[in-house]
Amino acid sequence: MTQAQRRWIFLFAGTGLAAFYLWGLSGLPGFGNYPGPYGPAILQIAVAQTHATGVVSAVNFLYRGFDTVGEEFILFTAATGVAVVLRHLRGERDRSAVDEAADRDVPRTSSAVRMVALVFAGPGIVVGWWLASHAQTNPSGGFQGGVVLASAFVLVYLAGEFLVFQRVSPVDLLDVVEGVGAGGFAATGLTAVFLSMPFMSDWLGLGQYPGAVSSSGTIALISFFVGLEVAAAFILIVGELLEQTLLIRQEAS
Amino acid sequence: MAIFPFVVVVWILGIGLYGIVTSRHLVHQIVCLIVVQSSTYVLLLGVGYVTGAVAPYYFDVPNHTPAVDPVVQALALTDVVVEAAVTALLLSFAIQAHKRFGTLDPHELASLKG
Numbered sequence: 001m002t003q004a005q006r007r008w009i010f011l012f013a014g015t016g017l018a019a020f021y022l023w024g025l026s027g028l029p030g031f032g033n034y035p036g037p038y039g040p041a042i043l044q045i046a047v048a049q050t051h052a053t054g055v056v057s058a059v060n061f062l063y064r065g066f067d068t069v070g071e072e073f074i075l076f077t078a079a080t081g082v083a084v085v086l087r088h089l090r091g092e093r094d095r096s097a098v099d100e101a102a103d104r105d106v107p108r109t110s111s112a113v114r115m116v117a118l119v120f121a122g123p124g125i126v127v128g129w130w131l132a133s134h135a136q137t138n139p140s141g142g143f144q145g146g147v148v149l150a151s152a153f154v155l156v157y158l159a160g161e162f163l164v165f166q167r168v169s170p171v172d173l174l175d176v177v178e179g180v181g182a183g184g185f186a187a188t189g190l191t192a193v194f195l196s197m198p199f200m201s202d203w204l205g206l207g208q209y210p211g212a213v214s215s216s217g218t219i220a221l222i223s224f225f226v227g228l229e230v231a232a233a234f235i236l237i238v239g240e241l242l243e244q245t246l247l248i249r250q251e252a253s
Numbered sequence: 254m255a256i257f258p259f260v261v262v263v264w265i266l267g268i269g270l271y272g273i274v275t276s277r278h279l280v281h282q283i284v285c286l287i288v289v290q291s292s293t294y295v296l297l298l299g300v301g302y303v304t305g306a307v308a309p310y311y312f313d314v315p316n317h318t319p320a321v322d323p324v325v326q327a328l329a330l331t332d333v334v335v336e337a338a339v340t341a342l343l344l345s346f347a348i349q350a351h352k353r354f355g356t357l358d359p360h361e362l363a364s365l366k367g
Contacts, residue, residue, distance in 0.1 A: 006274050010274040017263075018267070021263050028259065030256065031257065033303070036301075038322070038324045039322030043320050046323070047311050056310075056326045059327040064324075067331070071335065078342050081342050137312050143330060143333075210316075211311075241348075244345075
């Protein structure tokens, strides 16, 4: 198929899509007039029922917690998939970029980059931890906190070398952390079943009052587990991708 | 103005699809897929928006203040996570395709098969 033919098919299909979409738009209630039953219903009961002032977290980790387990395992599977797809192929071996060119050194990281990266790595870990452990009160949660935690480790790579990055985030440890995160989430849900309650319902107690960090029971616990899982998964994915460009070389034939 | 956000949605979707159709580079194609997916964020948040409402967080506003729909916001969060996972997987496929075939042009890759 030529490029021009593709464009014509796209134009034809795109026109059809636009026509149906505009037709569908005419039946919508309009921006800002959301009529749906679920949002208002949850907003009515969420704070009293869960003691979580962050209703989005309550939805994610309680009301549709079962879905979120699935979502968590999508990420888990993707990290595993990246590791499998990027495994060492035949005829490949580890070799640092340093000895690729004998006549020149790898340029050193500039001291400005090192400085900024190191200055932000520590606060990154603190902020990531804070986000992962405050899902029940503020706009935060395990997913956001995990990504911020992972970026703190990527900053370590920026400031130093890949080998340093590997030393501060060993793959074996990350595998364990990822497993504990994903398994902990599922186990928290299943514990409710063993206590003769519906899957994923709260068994920790709601704490004293809405908005306290110690309140909202399993929502906070699950968010913490999600934070572990997301941070480990992203560090693993970034590590695999970096390894491809920095370490793995074709064997000279 | 009542449908403007939804027109933006289909515009983002359209340019993303056009990029995928005409792309000559796998990484560019993956970025176009991200553009397509970002139209769903605008759609979800546009659907759940309520005029004059606050964010669904009752930490410092009184309980039962009208708020935007928390369900679609949670869905948008799921969307972002899945997008990141899919992108990572697709990029690693692109790396292996380049190693194996020495090209990242989808047209050349199609003719190399077999």
